[in-house]
Amino acid sequence: MNLQREDFWSFYEWFFRPDDAFLESAAMKGIVLAVLGIVLGLIVGYVISASRYGSGEGFFAVARAVRDLFRFDLPGTRPRRILALAALAFREAIRRKVLYIVGLFIVLLLLAGWYLNPQSDDPARLYISFVLTATNYLVLALALFISAFSLPEDIKNKTLFTIVTKPVRATEIVIGRMLGFAAMGTAILIPMGLLSYVFVTRGLDHTHAEVADVRELDGGGFEGETDHTQFHSHEFTLDENGIGATEMVRGHRHLVTRNPDGSFEIGEATGALRARVPSYGSLVFRDRSGHLQEKGIDVGNEQMSGGYGSAGISRLIGMSKGSRKIEHGYVEGGGLGTAEYTFADVTPERYPDMIPIDLTLRAYRSYKGNIEKGIRGSITMKHPTKPIESNPIGFTVNEYEVDQKMLPLEMEGSDGTNARMLNVFEDLVDENGNMTVVIRCLDDAQYLGMTPASVYLRPTDHAFAWNLTKAYISIWLQMIMVTAFGVMFSTFLTGPVAMVATAVCVLLGFSAEQIYNTRYHIDIGQNAGGGPIESVVRLAKQDAMTTQLDVDSVTATVIKTVDAGIVYTLDALATSLPNLPKMVNTAEYAASGFDIFGALLARHTVATFGYVLLAFLISYFTLKAREIAA
Known part of the structure; x- marks a missing residue:
């Protein structure tokens, strides 16, 4: 996962942006x-x-509607009538046979073996991504369908007035419809979540029956290899007491013990289903001469990936300058170039035995080298302000997967003058609980790339079941939001048109990040294929996106001007809509084995409530204008 700046914010920072950037805040x-x-x-x-x-x-009429909202309708709204309308919407959804969605989901799970790669290097990620993605799209499609068609038909048939003896208020109609459809979506989402958990856990559950090869070591202990099960095997090492674990393969490992009778017992798979709680640090770079730099080396294509990101209103009004997206910075091997992460709250209470550290680094080769070997790097622990550091711990970069390491609490090092045994908490952590971890590339003219999220300490893990539940809560919030938009459009549009309008909002929401990036490239004059019209022209002419547009100067100016107008309009629309990629990204957290932290879920909850409130107000005024409520 390539996390961005906003992914590190607390809820307070996201909502208010206290660092003189209120225009970029969620509150603004x-x-x-x-x-x-x-x-x-x-x-x-x-x-x-x-x-x-x-x-x-x-x-x-509009003035009376505003008066009625605060004087009559809100004070006169009754839960009994809301529940009656919600029950009507719920029963209507059942009559539309929407429960077949659960059956369709079960069929997808039963047929998953046909199209899920059984030899995947990370089967846990594959399984979790599959169930969350399938659930997300099915539930959003369901919410889109049931919310857009119900109210127009009731308005046309005038069936709203048959369920209560007293006049129905517009507030009650809108809230009742939203609650009824939300209840139906919830009733469908719960069994889908339970089925997903069973599918993932049962699909990944396996054991290795026996040891295929074992050798006794000269210094005591054993090493060997398990049998081949589910397209993989593990190598393992045991200590002199006959206790050890296998190597990490396909995202998991097994405990191995040697019994008194000489047989070996292999435990269940562990580590595949987890919710890592990372502790991120601040990152600075040093160049090949050892001088501090804010950014690492750009190996040639990093800046092309830049974009505004979530710059909020400031981007919309043209006050956002420069790229806001975090890209990889690289350190050069064979010199003094380093990446230094300073971590806070490094205490014995959080790390009583060892210090787990995870690496997700990129490797860039300036020449082929030995293709059978990965690029080498090293980890060094050091005091943030004093010349005390441990001896480097070497490693080989494992790209595209989480490389899990364990740093010992005591190891050889230097205090600046003498080599001696160092204790992490006594020698390498300062009085504020901070410690620096230095990453180096050891191979000449090769490069290691990283972001602030590429290296982190892992003091604890949370339960996978609760993390999957939080991912489904995020899907539920998306469903609530789509339902609210569908009900809103159905108050003044026909069913098919309301469904199309809601679908357009969803598609624009999903495309928000791409739209922001396109505007960024247009604003800085970077040729990245252009806007929609220029892209069509390039496709027709079969021109590469990096070349100049093969038309005369006047035509090129017209195309770029119109493209800019289209992109700026789409930018305004995307900014006014929910940033669905950020909400959908919670599935990436769960699939990658990261804990969906509370602040992230709180952001999504507040954003959902805000958009539902807006949809409610628009729905109310349009219904009042149509004089549905008495």
């Missing part, structure tokens, strides 16, 4: 969207009223 975006949402609702209501009663009476 919420204020702007609330104003725009209310204005949009009033405009839509006025257009509907004016088309029926004329411009003058339409204005007074």
Whole structure:
């Protein structure tokens, strides 16, 4: 996972951005969207009223709607009528046979063996990604369908008034519909989540029945290899007491013990299903001469991947400058180049036995070298301010997977003058609990790439079941949001049109990050294939995206101007919509074995509540304009 700056923010930082960047905060975006949402609702209501009663009476109708909201409808909203309307929506969804979605999901799980690669290097990631992605798209499609069609049919058939003896208020209609459809989505999501957990755990559960090869070591202990099961085997090493573990293969390992009778017992797979709780540090680089640098070496294509990211309103009004996306910085091997991570809260309570450290590094070769060997690096622990450091621990880079290491609490090192045994907490951690970890590349003219999230300490792990539950909570929040948008559009559009409008909002939400990046490249004048029209022209002419557009200067100017207008418009729309890629990315956390931390889920919850509130206000004013509520 290539985490960005906003992924490290606490909820407070995300909501307020106290570092003089309030324009980029969620609070500022919420204020702007609330104003725009209310204005949009009033405009839509006025257009509907004016088309029926004329411009003058339409204005007074909208004014009465605003008055009624606070004077009559909100105070007069009754839970009994809301529940009655919610029950109606729930029963209507059942009549539409939406429960078949669960059956379709079961069929997908039963047929998963046909298209999931059994020889994957990371089967846990494959299985978790599959169930979360399938659930996400099925549930969002369900929410889109049931929320967009129900209300237009009830408005047309006037069936809303048959379920209660008293007049129904617009607030009750909107809230009831949203609650009913949300309840149906929840009723479907719960069994899908349970089935997903069973599918993942049962699919990854396996044991190795026997040891295929074993050798006794001269200094005591044993080493050997397990039998071949599920397309893999493990090498293992046991100490003189006959206790040890296998090497990490396909994201898991097994405990191995030697029994008194000389037989070997291999335990269940461990480590595949986890929720790592990483402790990230601050990162600085040193160049080949040992001088401090804010960024690492750019090996040639990193800046092309830059973008605005979640710069909020500041990006929309042109006040966001420079790339906001974190890209990999590289350190050169064979010199003084290093990447230095300083970690906080390194205490005996958090790391009582050893210090787990995980690496997800990239390797860049400036020449082929020995293709059978990976690029070598080293890890050194050092005091943040004093010339005390441990001896380097060598490793070979394992790209595209989490390389798990264990740092000992005592090891040989130097205090600046003498070589001696060092204790991590007594010699390498300062009085504030900080410790620095230095990453070096050992091979000349080769490079190691990293971001602030590429190296982290891992003080603990959380339960996989709870982490998967949080991933499903994120899917549930997305479903609530899509349902609210579907109900909103259905208050003033026909069913098919409301479904298309909601689908467009969902697609724009999913495309938000790509739209932000496209605007970034247009703003800095970087030729990355251009906007939509330029892309079509290049496809027709079969031109590469890195070459100049093969048209005359006037045509090129017109194309780029129109493209900029389209992209800026899409940027405004995408900014006003939920950033669904960030919400969907929780599945990546779970699939990659990272804990979905509480602040991230809190952000999604607050964002969902905000958009549901906006959809409610727009729905209310449009319904009042149509005089559905008495």
